[in-house]
Amino acid sequence: MTDVYRLLPPFQWRGRRYPLISRTVSFQHENALTRIQYRDGEFVDMTGAKGFTFSYTIPMREDIARGPYKNLFVEGLPVLLRDFRNRTADELIDPVYGSFRCVPSSFTEDSEPQRRDGVDVKVEFQHAPQFAQADPAINDNLQSLNGLVADAGKMDGELTSKRDWRQEPSPEALTDILDTINTVGVKALRQVDKVTGYLNNLSLKLEKIEDTADRAENPQNWQLRNEVRRLRDAILTLNKRAAEPPTRKFRRLTRNYATTVSAVAAELDMTVAELLRLNPGIVALPSIPAGTIITATVARNV
Numbered sequence: 001m002t003d004v005y006r007l008l009p010p011f012q013w014r015g016r017r018y019p020l021i022s023r024t025v026s027f028q029h030e031n032a033l034t035r036i037q038y039r040d041g042e043f044v045d046m047t048g049a050k051g052f053t054f055s056y057t058i059p060m061r062e063d064i065a066r067g068p069y070k071n072l073f074v075e076g077l078p079v080l081l082r083d084f085r086n087r088t089a090d091e092l093i094d095p096v097y098g099s100f101r102c103v104p105s106s107f108t109e110d111s112e113p114q115r116r117d118g119v120d121v122k123v124e125f126q127h128a129p130q131f132a133q134a135d136p137a138i139n140d141n142l143q144s145l146n147g148l149v150a151d152a153g154k155m156d157g158e159l160t161s162k163r164d165w166r167q168e169p170s171p172e173a174l175t176d177i178l179d180t181i182n183t184v185g186v187k188a189l190r191q192v193d194k195v196t197g198y199l200n201n202l203s204l205k206l207e208k209i210e211d212t213a214d215r216a217e218n219p220q221n222w223q224l225r226n227e228v229r230r231l232r233d234a235i236l237t238l239n240k241r242a243a244e245p246p247t248r249k250f251r252r253l254t255r256n257y258a259t260t261v262s263a264v265a266a267e268l269d270m271t272v273a274e275l276l277r278l279n280p281g282i283v284a285l286p287s288i289p290a291g292t293i294i295t296a297t298v299a300r301n302v
Contacts, residue, residue, distance in 0.1 A: 005095075010068075011056065012093040013125075014083045018076070019069050021120070024055040025097065027127075051127035054094060054102065061118030073118035080121065081107070089128045103128045199235050206232040249298040250278070258289050268296045 010017045032045040060077045069076075084104045092102040102125040110120045210228045255264070261282060265275040276283050278295045288294070 008095040009093060011058075011095055012091075013080075013123075014086075014090050016076075016079065016083070017068050018056075018058045018080070019064060019072075020056050020095070021059050022057040023095070025052060025094065026055075027052045051129070052100065053105070053127070054092065054100070054125040056123050058121045058123065059118070060121050061115070063117040077119070077121070080123075084123060089130075092125055100125075100127050101130050102126060203232050203235045206235070250295055251298050253294045253296055255288055255290055255292045255294060258287055260287050261285075264288055264294065268294075270297055 011020050011023075012018070027050050029049050030047045032047055034043045034045060036042060058080070060072045060080065062071065062073045064070075064072055084107045087104060089101050089103045092100050094100060105124040105126045106122075107124075108122040110122065112120070206228050210225055210232065214225065253268075261275065262272055265272045268275070274297065275294075278297075282288055282292065282294075
């Protein structure tokens, strides 16, 4: 078997060499998952790769006495622990990939009763690349914040543009049409309620004026009282008629061409709500086809 390991440089951390009994190097890509509305599956938007993660198992044992590896447990373990507790970045030399600027991540020590010459230490490092420094004359903090805001906005814009073109309208479009019709009807009813409330308020004020004229017992106020009473009676009669269902006559028409519900209602001088109430069969239709028989109002008594 070809031995390539003997040709590799030794592992180093903060300028000190250590032997290895296992080694793992890994990294992974970041991504954003985007659902497809009303469909199975999803799109994956790749947003970049994470940094390298280096994991090693170091035998800090006294019986290893070859070359530079002497007194690893007695002298080397305290130095390794001290260097690892220092959280600043430093150079790590990986035997395969070479030099990287890294920060210490995790430190785990394992002891085995069968092997009493020391311990095995599992260490992990995260790649922390050094970026170019800005001009010292410029406010570094301000530049960094502005850059982060610009990058974040750019990324949000890119993800939005990628996501929006996949959006599909709701398949239940008829519900939206009926909601629109209902909204128009509700607004009309609110307007009627507002006018009715105004008339009731006016009637109450007229009643108060009439009571005041009666209490004054002045013949000069009788004409005013009579006019106020006549106006109040007219308002009450108007409200009573508005509350009663109108007497209507109907006619049946056959549509000779396809058209929309709102167009037919306007042509027949009816509201959309009235047309749908008289013709429930066209509620579920996006448009009124040719040949449809329509029931319409001939006259309206108020």
